[in-house]
Amino acid sequence: MIFAHVPYFVAGWIFLWGLYGIVTSKNLVHQVICLTVVQTSTYILLLAIGFKTGGTAPVFADIPVGTVVVDPLVQALMLTDVVVEATVMALLLSMVVKANELAGTIDPEELKIMQG
């Protein structure tokens, strides 16, 4: 019974490791990548919620309507999430590049000091 909940715990484990990376980071690019890791933990959670044992992919091109399939709604949520994640990371990285140009460093500790 506890074995069936393991995917949820894996999602929580990855989330906490990503948070640890963000808190103890000394490089802004490293922080952005750890944010990506935190985001991937939500994929595992969604996937585990929608899974049905013995179900197959929700595409009826070659199987008759009525076979047991996994939930298509969470997959629709994950699909757009994957593409949007890349563009939001591009926006964050462009802000990091601008900070490097203006301040000369990408260490979050030194950026605070140079503020004022």
Next chain:
Amino acid sequence: MSSRMRTALFLISALGLAAIFGLGFRNLPPVGDYRGPYGNVVSQVAVYERHATDVVNAINYDYRACDTLGEEFILFASVLGVLLIFRPSPAKDEAKGKKKGEKRPPQVEDELPISDTIRVGMMAMAGLMIVFGVYIAVHGQLTPGGGFQGGVILASVPLVVYLSGNVKAFDKIVSTPLIKLAEFCGAAGYAIIGTSALFFGAHFLTNIVPLGTTGDPFSSGTIAVISVAVGLEVTGGFVLLMEVYLREVIDERLENES
């Protein structure tokens, strides 16, 4: 607060968060035991109602098309943000000491020469990838695929051209106004398709185009059209991002070649 104290504070609160996760996940249904009614209902009904065999894309572009509209505009806004942050300003060009016709010394250290195998191989791959990307984008309603996936595959084609060493071709591809036109048409097209439903007396984003026969590439009404619009926008967005980041490198390489 020193970084050591911060780490210790984080570890204590992470323990608390892990306890909350444990308490919360205990009461979720075990993996594999899906109880929700919506997934079962949609799998039974989507093929008959919309003549589309790929239920995930039918949900994305028809049943919950409003969510996808919002997410597509997130994409659009992010690309807009990056272009704004990196816009060329005249003060910066002066600071770089850019005079007309002056040749700056190459700032990149010596690069490896590109072998002929890579060059020929990449050029061959580019053609294949274009066809594959268009195939995936157009067959979204029948098989796994659709606008997002096809758009990202198409956006990798200029990257392959750049990696094969052909900087001139890459510059020609990304500098045409066609890329900006593609992105603009994709984003606006989605909204226009939605509003055009209002003119026929239906709700926003209703499927008003006649649904064909199931299994045909031109079936399932607006799902196919919206899929193509999304593909255009994703392609345009990613190629613009690549161009913005690589602008300096392209200019310098073209100068050194001529």
Next chain:
Amino acid sequence: MTVLQWTILLLIAAVAPGIVLSRQPKEQVVTLSFYGLLFALLFFIFQAPDVALSQIAVGAVMLPLMIMLALTKMRRQNIRREREARK
């Protein structure tokens, strides 16, 4: 849950700390690409082919590309700044 699902979940749980603990972004890019491909495999095993296609194209190609382009731009800025400081 089958053996394949167990394996891929444990593999992902083992690689995620690897990304966080490698402190240089240059090393992280390669690990991130591998992590993205592992996720694509996870999506296939859990019967989600649409999401797997997106993840292959985005997580293994586009995301490491964006990070490397940002690192390139920052390196050129640093070189230019050093050159002007030396003048």
